[in-house]
Amino acid sequence: MSENLPIIGISMGDPAGVGPEIIAKALGRPRVREICRPVVVGSADVMRAAGMIVGARLAVREIPSVDQATFAHDAMEVIPADPIPMAQVQIGKVSAAAGRAAFEAVRKVIELAMRRQIDATVTVPIHKEALALAGCPYPGHTEIFGELTGARDVAMMLAANGLRVVHVSTHVSLREACDRVTADRVYKTIELAHDACRELGIQQPKIGVAGLNPHASDGGLFGDEERVHIIPAVERARQQGMNVSGPFPPDTFFAMAIGGAWDVCVAMYHDQGHIPVKIKGFRFDATKGAWSSINGINVSLGLPIIRTSVDHGTAFDQAGHGTASDESLVEAIDYAARMARHRRNR
């Protein structure tokens, strides 16, 4: 039975952040073992420390390759990438050594997926500054995956509590994001959103597209990107048989989406989509000054391999305390497993 479960590789993230801790928590959950066979990619020493921080009852075992994995429920099996010893890691601090270890783990998990030794990849937070200090030329996961898998049209889907959003652009300045709203990019994003929903098992997904400007420019009163770029992209997608509508005024669009109007939303820029998803998925405890709930995951679209990830950051201030929630990681593993099953069944 369990041999049919997809094998999921989880890269350990920045060892100074909360990544290793939430992995150690998630792998102790029976629910995770019911949906997949997990392996961790990174440093066994770091994972051992993380297990101790969160009080996980998992034996950490370093294995040389995936075919050596037993997937025992009481074990955390680690495939070494850059096996950085914990002595070199200062929890909660940006460092080149941690950045390098994080990057090597990502590179290794991609390699395993490209060689089909694992069915899907899941990533936990890495730190952009640490990556830069380590001389890694990419600002984040999305770019690393795009480059190392040779994918061209990539996008990111954000999901929390039933709301799914795909972005035309993500980590660029708002000014550059405006320039990226072109008919071609918008069309490709719609297409990626459509394909992603089909991979999740939605046969004829309903897609809603947001405008760029206030009130979707109100007939051209505030900007013309709707008329020049977004409407032609929507029409082209409709001609291709996709069930797509828009552009809608951005402010009411997401309220409608949460009401269930569409299976997936296309957002024009990072915060347009991230604000609603996080409002839906995040809770802050003002008396403790800390997050009490963090829900929300990323799915990379347009890659030859499956990749999902948690949507929060390294949370250096929380690292080392064992308090970070693994809720989001469990959901990311669930999405990866669903997509892997669906790909295999096609």
Add this chain to the structure above:
Amino acid sequence: MSYRPTIAITMGDPAGIGPEVIVKALADPILRHRARYIIYGMNELLAYAADLAEFDVFWWRDQSNGRLRSYPHDVVVVDYDQYSVLGSAIRAPSRIGGQASMRFCLDAIEAANLNIVDAVVTAPIAKESWKLAGYGYPGHTELFADRTNSRRFAMMFAGGPLKVVLATVHVPLNSLWGRLNIGAVFTPIELLHRALVDWFDIPAPHIAVAGLNPHASENGQFGDEEERIITPAIMMAREQGINVTGPYPPDTVFLQARDGRFDAVVAMYHDQGLIPVKLLAFDQAVNLTIGLPIIRTSPDHGTAFDLVGRNKANPGSMRAAIDMAINLAIKRRLRQNASAGASRPR
């Protein structure tokens, strides 16, 4: 019994849902008990809306004759029947609709300037109608500022757990760079601080300022407006003793305000502020212009031409706008009485 203010209500675009939400909101006897009302609008459209909603007409009608006056009645409609060629069958912007809705506003502002009314609540206008009628104002806010000689003003939204002020309003997203400067960020911080103290009974408010770029640019990685514009504006406000912090990543600052970390947020652009407002306070958010010598509130929705004549419009936001106008009018009266008492010789 506390002070019973007189509230002006402008009917907005005759082809929109203004008449319907006004009639539905004022059908509430509690709201009628708390204040007197002068509606600047058209009797036949209000009567038609009442008929559809199956309410008896509950107002006195006075023909508009160009002279503004007060009334002893609970609800009076100042009837501008010269615009009645319109009829409710037209559900679109029009020149005459623009002329009518502008006239209602101008007379209500004048009534407020003359102290005939204590506050003005505006039903939605269509910017397109104003444009057709030859008026260049992008919205009520700018018109009210102009007609009350106010040079420093800002648009605020209050609803449910969230209070938001916008640094820029009806600007194409790609033209923000001409508008966003230190003053444009500093002014709303200062006005918001005063509004929270004076109008919302928060004696020592904590204000958060959102960044412009994803992750508030993460130390300049995606844009420099945080460093160049927003941080200096925050420093200026702090020097004046205002408890304001930021810039925060836009995608989490609003939900942290919802959850009690901040009392209010300054948003950099329209949808950044309004996506959270509409998500967290749909049908109950109020738009309030701060910095004016007169009190002005309005519902946060538009004309909704597609809903007209179907008796389906939700009056929740209009009711909340009237309710807030009453509260603010009573507060202002109390303050005026207090200062009059203080300056009276013993």
